Structures are given as C-alpha cells and as structure tokens.
Amino acid sequence: xxxxxxxxxxxxxxxxxxxxxxxxxxxxxxxxxxxxxxxxxxxxxxxxxxxxxxxxxxxxxxxxxxxxxxxxxxxxxxxxxxxxxxxxxxxxxxxxxxxxxxxxxxxxxxxxxxxxxxxxxxxxxxxxxxxxxxxxxxxxxxxxxxxxxxxxxxxxxxxxxxxxxxxxxxxxxxxxxxxxxxxxxxxxxxxxxxxxxxxxxxxxxxxxxxxxxxxxxxxxxxxxxxxxxxxxxxxxxxxxxxxxxxxxxxxxxxxxxxxxxxxxxxxxxxxxxxxxxxxxxxxxxxxxxxxxxxxxxxxxxxxxxx
Numbered sequence: 561x562x563x564x565x566x567x568x569x570x571x572x573x574x575x576x577x578x579x580x581x582x583x584x585x586x587x588x589x590x591x592x593x594x595x596x597x598x599x600x601x602x603x604x605x606x607x608x609x610x611x612x613x614x615x616x617x618x619x620x621x622x623x624x625x626x627x628x629x630x631x632x633x634x635x636x637x638x639x640x641x642x643x644x645x646x647x648x649x650x651x652x653x654x655x656x657x658x659x660x661x662x663x664x665x666x667x668x669x670x671x672x673x674x675x676x677x678x679x680x681x682x683x684x685x686x687x688x689x690x691x692x693x694x695x696x697x698x699x700x701x702x703x704x705x706x707x708x709x710x711x712x713x714x715x716x717x718x719x720x721x722x723x724x725x726x727x728x729x730x731x732x733x734x735x736x737x738x739x740x741x742x743x744x745x746x747x748x749x750x751x752x753x754x755x756x757x758x759x760x761x762x763x764x765x766x767x768x769x770x771x772x773x774x775x776x777x778x779x780x781x782x783x784x785x786x787x788x789x790x791x792x793x794x795x796x797x798x799x800x801x802x803x804x805x806x807x808x809x810x811x812x813x814x815x816x817x818x819x820x821x822x823x824x825x826x827x828x829x830x831x832x833x834x835x836x837x838x839x840x841x842x843x844x845x846x847x848x849x850x851x852x853x854x855x856x857x858x859x860x861x862x863x864x865x866x
Contacts, residue, residue, distance in 0.1 A: 568609045570642075572602040573635035576614065579603065580632045583621045606631065644836050657688035658843040661698070662707040664691035665756070665786035666830070669806045670858070678850050685843045693785060695757055704838030705847065711828045718834065720848060722855050725828035726804040727766050730816040736796030741819035749776040752798030756786035762801040769824050790816065805830075808858055 578588035579599065589596045607614050614628035624632055662671060667689055678687065690703060697708050707722065714721060731741045735751075742748050745767070753763050760780070767773065781798055783789045786806050793800035794815045804823050810816040832851055838844055 566609075568606055569602070570639070572606045572609075573631075574639060575599050575602040576606055576628075576632060577635050577639060579615065579622060580624050580628070583623065585622065648836060648840055656841070657686040658705070658838070658841050658847055659688045659690065659703040660705045660707065660847075661690045661692060661701065661703040663697060663709070663786075664693050665790075665806060666707065667691045668787050669790065669809065673809055674854050677854070682843070682846050682850070685846060687847070695759070699833070702837070704835055704841050704844075706833045706835075708831055708833050709828060710831060711826075713827055713829050714831060719831040720834075720851065722830045722832055722851065723805055723859055725826045725830065726823035727762055727801055727826060728804050728807060728818050728823045729766070729799050729801055729821055730790070730807045730811065731793050731799040731819055732796040733814070733817050734796060735798070741817065742799065744820050745770050745773055747820075748778065748799065750779075752779040752781045754781045754783070754789045754792050754798045754800035756783055756789035756800065756802060758782050758784060762803075765826060766801050766824050770821075805858060 575588065575592065575594075578592055579585055582588045582591065585596050585599050589599045592599070603614065610627065610631060612627045613625050614631055616623045616625055616628075671689070675687070679685075690701075692698060695709075697706050699706055699708070708719075709725075710719075733741070735741060742751055755763060760782070779798070781789075781792060783792065786802055789800045790802060790807060790810060792798065794810060799819065807816055807818075811818060832848070834844065838847075
C-alpha cells in the first residue's frame with residue numbers, strides 16, 4: 561500500500577506562485593497582505609518539504625530554479641482549479657456586480673449610450689464596467705466577461721459573437737479649413753488622415769484594399785484611442801478610419817458623415833467571452849440577452865453606414 565501523501569500548505573504554494581509571478585518577495589507580500597518575512601518562511605517550508613532549492617536568490621531578480629518551475633506549474637494549476645471549483649459551487653449573489661472588461665472607445669461610443677436600457681429591464685442587477693486603452697483586452701484578472709477583438713475571427717473558446725469589423729472613413733460635414741469632405745479615395749491627398757492607434761493599421765488596411773489608387777503623400781494625425789480620433793474627426797480636423805459600430809451613433813446624429821466608399825470587412829470580429837465566474841453569475845443570461853438585443857438593433861443597415 562502506498563504511504564500517505566504528505567502535501568505542503570496551500571498558503572505556501574500560493575506564496576510561491578505570487579513570488580514567481582512578481583519576481584519580488586516584497587511585492588508578493590504586499591499583494592497577499594502578508595509581511596515579507598512570512599512569505600520567506602513559507603518558501604523555506606516548501607524548500608524543506610521538497611528538499612531542494614526553489615528560487616535562485618543570487619541574481620538581481622528572483623528566479624525559479626529548474627525544480628522550482630516544476631513546483632510552480634503544479635501549484636498554479638492546482639490553485640486555478642480550486643478557484644474554478646469555488647466559483648462553480650458557490651454562485652455569486654445577485655448583489656455582486658457582473659464585471660465586464662471592454663475597450664474604452666467601445667465602452668464610450670457604443671456601450672455607455674445603451675446602458676439605461678439594461679437597467680430599465682434589469683433593475684435588480686448591477687454591471688461593473690472596466691475599460692482598457694490598449695489594442696488588446698487583457699484576459700487576466702477577475703472579471704466575469706470580456707469583450708474581445710479577434711483579428712483572425714472566432715477561435716475554439718466559448719464565445720458569443722457580437723459583430724464583425726467593418727472599416728469606414730468618417731469626418732465632419734465641413735472640415736475646419738472650410739473645405740468640403742473629399743468625395744473619393746483619390747481626393748484624400750492634402751487631407752489629414754486621423755488614426756485611432758499609433759500603428760496606423762486601419763488606414764493602411766483600407767488603403768491597401770482600394771484598387772488602382774494613385775500614390776499620395778498624406779498628412780497624419782495619430783491618437784492612441786479611437787474615441788479621440790472620432791472626436792478629432794467630428795471637429796473637422798481630418799478624416800478618420802474606424803469601425804462602423806464605433807461611428808454608428810455619431811453618424812446617425814449627424815456629427816459625422818461617411819464621405820465616400822463602401823465599408824471594408826476585415827475578417828476581425830468582436831465577441832463576448834465568459835469566464836467560469838460569469839457563467840455561474842445569476843445575471844449571466846440577462847447580460848447575454850441584452851448584448852444580443854443591442855447588437856441586433858445597431859447592425860441593422862442605416863443610411864450612411866452601408
């Protein structure tokens with residue numbers, strides 16, 4: 561008969577994972593609300609348990625040894641499984657907000673104007689909106705749902721498709737230098753191209769798709785947010801290239817116009833991804849239903865958005 565398994569404490573394993581992730585004993589102690597000496601003792605207990613050194617403390621940054629990496633991988637997976645089990649067996653109460661992480665421009669331009677309709681039909685539920693300003697939504701953390709941009713289309717995760725990416729040029733009905741908007745891609749020369757990211761990806765992609773377009777030397781105005789780019793376009797500073805959904809409300813209001821061209825389907829897609837905590841949350845189905853209703857209402861073709 562096998563001897564009884566002698567396991568280290570979960571607190572010590574959690575300390576190891578935190579130190580490995582932060583590469584710093586002080587920061588790990590801060591995040592776990594413990595003293596640095598307490599963290600050191602827990603790591604020492606693990607090293608005594610496994611009878612091997614788990615961290616190389618001679619370098620500037622704390623680094624796992626080869627044996628330390630083996631313990632880390634098992635500890636990380638074990639802690640993740642325990643968190644998932646807890647979330648599944650102990651569903652969130654209705655008074656806990658349903659947490660959504662989303663691009664800031666999509667939150668400001670599309671989600672925020674529609675939130676009142678969610679609370680109108682779900683008065684007992686609360687959404688907590690967390691925004692990110694980068695080009696990718698960080699899928700870490702403890703949110704229940706994430707609105708992701710997938711440039712290559714849907715993958716094999718459990719995703720709820722929201723809408724495909726269509727790029728359109730938009731600008732004010734009259735530019736601030738008094739000129740009318742360009743009426744074709746060929747007339748873009750001499751106008752400022754407004755970018756919602758420093759990579760200039762949207763304009764580069766759209767211009768590349770235009771056939772027989774003569775070479776131009778363009779002026780450029782770069783921002784790190786689509787929201788800022790659209791605001792600059794509404795002020796007449798140039799022509800922005802953006803996703804059709806982001807510009808939808810501004811075009812309907814008349815703050816922006818689509819001066820020329822057809823929307824370009826890029827193959828990218830926006831989708832809602834639910835974590836296990838989101839699936840277990842009592843508000844999950846209400847959130848899914850609401851997102852689907854809002855997307856259906858927005859994607860209906862309207863004049864100026866085709």
